[in-house]
Amino acid sequence: MRYWHPFTEEAIEQIKQDGITKLVVLPLYPQFSISTSGSSLRLLESIFREDEYLVNMQHTVIPSWYQRxxxxxxxxxxxxxxxxxxxxxxxxxxxxxxxxxxxxxxxxxxxxxxxxxxxxxxxxxxxxxxxxxxxxxxxxxxxxxxxxxxxxxxxxxxxxxxxxxxxxxxxxxxxxxxxxxxxxxxxxxxxxxxxxxxxxxxxxxxVPALGCEDTFISDLADAVIESLPYVGAMAVSNLEARQSLVPLGSVEELLAAYDSKRRELPPPVIVWEWGWTRSAETWNGRAAMLAVLALLVLEVTTGQGILHQVGILPLFR
Structure with missing residues (x-):
């Protein structure tokens, strides 16, 4: 995974330990985006280029599979x-x-x-x-x-x-x-x-997320099996085609087709994001309330602080 264990780098190390020589890369994003599948492929691209074991790794990528x-x-x-x-x-x-x-x-x-x-x-x-x-x-x-x-x-x-x-x-x-x-x-x-x-x-x-729904998992397995003949071979599928077999390609080919400019991507959305989204506003408000509570505890327990200095808190005694 990109942002939690097992991280991409950890999975790569396990692949090397197991002596794997051929890969089918299957991003778990149904639809392709530069910011999701593309970001993951960028990381793989950089790892492949810097590792002697991986630089010649035979592989193929399933970029999207929403139409299966x-x-x-x-x-x-x-x-x-x-x-x-x-x-x-x-x-x-x-x-x-x-x-x-x-x-x-x-x-x-x-x-x-x-x-x-x-x-x-x-x-x-x-x-x-x-x-x-x-x-x-x-x-x-x-x-x-x-x-x-x-x-x-x-x-x-x-x-x-x-x-x-x-x-x-x-x-x-x-x-x-x-x-x-x-x-x-x-x-x-x-x-x-x-x-x-x-x-x-x-x-x-x-509607719940797909999780381990039988039809979904079986279909992912079928996608991998169908892609095996393409491992190590130049993919000739039209990337715009909508076939029963998802379009395949190498990491380099897909990034060249979908993400040629390699622009800097925004950071992943996290629960503590500060900003103007509804989720951010919720957490910003909670953080502000905790700060106010901490300030009041400091004032009451020590008799010192900003409120005492400006003469506000003593008025409430």
Whole structure:
């Protein structure tokens, strides 16, 4: 993993210890983005170039796999199950919420993330329609940080707008996340749920992340097996093609196609991020309250401090 154990470097060391000579690189991001899969591939590229054992490692990369049948069916299965929990499933708005990326990545660097995300949502809805679900749906982007423009529409703003339009039942689908973490368990389950109720939405549901769902895991295994003939061979697949076998390529080829400028990327979003996102505001407020509490304890226990100096605290005795 990039930001927790086992780190990429640790996995590479294990690969070397095991004497592995061929690799299939499978980023666990369904859709490709310069800031996610691309960032991970950048790290691999630098490690490969600096290590004698790895420099000639035969490998192939599966850059994205959002269009695979097994993945689409797994997402539809989980969504259908949650829809059935509503009294009137046909009245539920399906709300796809994806992790956002800076707008400049898409408009200036040619990041395919937005196009792949929209196609992914369409494929899931097509699968649901085959099962008799013709619910209204929308897509928005969450987890933005910093002052730069990110992909719109934003999840928080869209939830408020849906409430104003009279939507009463909402089913959130974390479309770009394959496991549960702070952005699903806190941002969606707590912050966005609370915002939805404040905005007039009366019924709320959330599709769980894929985790170890059988259809999903089997499909990932199939993707790896299908890619084995390409290990060590020049991939000839069109990167823009949408085939049953995901487009393959080497680390260098994919970075040249998707991320040729190698721009500096923003740091990973962490729970203590200081800024103007809804999550950041929550933690900024909690930090401020702790600071005020610590100040008051200091004043009361020592009789010294800023409040005593300006003569405020004695007034309350």
């Amino acid at each position: 049948e097994g993945y689409i069916k797994a997402m539809a299965n989980l969504t259908e199950k949650e829809l059935q929990k509503f009294g009137c499933p046909e009245e539920v708005m399906i709300f796809f919420s994806a992790h956002g990326v800076p707008l400049a990545y898409v408009e200036e660097a040619g990041d395919p993330y937005k196009a792949e995300m929209e196609e992914c949502v369409d494929l899931i809805m097509e699968e649901l329609e085959k099962r008799g679900f013709t619910n209204p749906f929308t897509l928005a982007y969450q987890s933005r940080v910093g002052p730069v423009e990110w992909l719109r529409p934003y999840t928080d703003e869209t939830i408020v707008e849906l409430g104003q339009k009279g939507v009463k039942s909402l089913l959130a689908v974390p479309i770009s996340f394959v496991s549960e973490h702070i952005e699903t368990l806190e941002e969606i389950d707590v912050e966005y749920k609370e915002l939805a109720f404040k905005s007039g939405i009366e019924k709320w549901g959330r």
